Amino acid sequence: MKAPKNRRVFVIGYAAVTPLGKTFSDTWERAVKGEAGFRKVTRCQVDSLCHVVGEIPDWDPLDLDFVDAKEAYNWNADVVLLTAAVCRDALRHAGLEMDKKTGPRTACLMGSALNGTDAFRTAMDHYIHQGPLKVSPYLLPNLCANLPSGKAGMLLGFTGPIFSPQGACASGNHAVGIGARMIRDGDCDFVIAGGAEACILPEIIHGFENMNATIKILPGDRAYEDPTQASRPFSADRKGFVLSEGAGALVLAAEETLAAHGLTPRAEVLGVGWTSDAFHFTRPNEKTVVRAIAEAIADAGLQPEDIQYINAHGTSTPRGDKTEIDCLRQVFGPYLKKVPVSSNKSQLGHTLGATAAIEAALSIEAMTRHMILPTVNHIPDPELEDVDVVPNAVRRESYHLFLSNAFGFGGTNCCVVFRGV
Numbered sequence: 001m002k003a004p005k006n007r008r009v010f011v012i013g014y015a016a017v018t019p020l021g022k023t024f025s026d027t028w029e030r031a032v033k034g035e036a037g038f039r040k041v042t043r044c045q046v047d048s049l050c051h052v053v054g055e056i057p058d059w060d061p062l063d064l065d066f067v068d069a070k071e072a073y074n075w076n077a078d079v080v081l082l083t084a085a086v087c088r089d090a091l092r093h094a095g096l097e098m099d100k101k102t103g104p105r106t107a108c109l110m111g112s113a114l115n116g117t118d119a120f121r122t123a124m125d126h127y128i129h130q131g132p133l134k135v136s137p138y139l140l141p142n143l144c145a146n147l148p149s150g151k152a153g154m155l156l157g158f159t160g161p162i163f164s165p166q167g168a169c170a171s172g173n174h175a176v177g178i179g180a181r182m183i184r185d186g187d188c189d190f191v192i193a194g195g196a197e198a199c200i201l202p203e204i205i206h207g208f209e210n211m212n213a214t215i216k217i218l219p220g221d222r223a224y225e226d227p228t229q230a231s232r233p234f235s236a237d238r239k240g241f242v243l244s245e246g247a248g249a250l251v252l253a254a255e256e257t258l259a260a261h262g263l264t265p266r267a268e269v270l271g272v273g274w275t276s277d278a279f280h281f282t283r284p285n286e287k288t289v290v291r292a293i294a295e296a297i298a299d300a301g302l303q304p305e306d307i308q309y310i311n312a313h314g315t316s317t318p319r320g321d322k323t324e325i326d327c328l329r330q331v332f333g334p335y336l337k338k339v340p341v342s343s344n345k346s347q348l349g350h351t352l353g354a355t356a357a358i359e360a361a362l363s364i365e366a367m368t369r370h371m372i373l374p375t376v377n378h379i380p381d382p383e384l385e386d387v388d389v390v391p392n393a394v395r396r397e398s399y400h401l402f403l404s405n406a407f408g409f410g411g412t413n414c415c416v417v418f419r420g421v
Helices: 024-032 069-074 078-094 117-130 139-143 147-156 168-185 202-210 257-261 286-299 318-338 352-368
Strands: 009-017 106-111 190-197 246-254 267-276 309-311 401-408 412-420
Touching (some): 009 024, 009 078, 009 168, 024 352, 078 190, 078 246, 106 168, 147 190, 168 246, 168 401, 190 352, 267 352, 286 401, 318 401, 352 401, 352 412
Parallel strands (some): 309 401
Antiparallel strands (some): 009 246, 267 412, 401 412
16 A cells, blocks of 8 residues: 555535525525524424424425436435435635546545435335335335435546445544545545435434334423424433434545645534444444544544634533533543534434534534534523533624534544644
């Protein structure tokens, strides 16, 4: 193998499709207002107490200018066309054109926790009610984890490596970490890294409900009358996460490509830490979570006291939120009291494999604007009162180093340190 080039890696653009909006700008505009994108489910019918979700407003693949009725019918895993759309938007935001020079040097790593579950559901319905000949010949391509990145390549013209980092809810950070390593070592010059999820389906809603992961909303709960209050990370009355759909993509670039292509750096990928728990499929292992956080900071060549903001995983589960704060206490010690720690999931819910990429994009945008997005819907928890969770309102603050946490089912942890430019 060739020796690594040890190149610096920069974020030059990003895009997102979220419960707050079909574009990053729409999402950002509502995020800074402190709004939350939750409502009672409309994508399907469920008899569930976990009926509040985060849906992309008015999402319809046929609204995309590169999709016609035949395309939408064949590619009926929404994650495929959602990925293509967010990758296109991210390249546009970066100002990076795909041509004979850049296309072969561009990779695409888009992760997903559940992949084409909706396409499989449709196929099973056709199989049961109409017979085996009605199962779509596009079913297997719709289920292939690498296909969304491949479809994006067909649309956009890049021919570098494509695959799907399968890190459950940490997939987006895994994509950024692997992509940064690939650029650092010289395997490619550009990487589209992130994740996408189209998970608002009856079986998925009930599955999370039955494992007591998502919030059950009963009369008397403050989200019963106002669904936007369902996700409340670090709050005294948190009861589970809100299941959401969405996509996020960051465009990464090698330092020497910036001037050559007239690209603008927005942040630097400074450090990555990743571990696995070997403990339980949903309950985190504090020792390995602490190690992931500490190794990300060490990989960045920093000390914990150098971190100026933490974008928390913060899902709004009783155990998960407390465990994350306990792990941060172990890494940061008394200094944690001085570091703002907020969770975008209070506004977006949990977009599973897409969440880390969306949160990184929002945090980079906020850093460039000297802002910290809040943890909305917050009611203080006495057990967590030593932590500044940026409650309920955007904060104006200048900083240039932040940590992004992401942890997933199966015991997978990936943390990334970003630096402003």
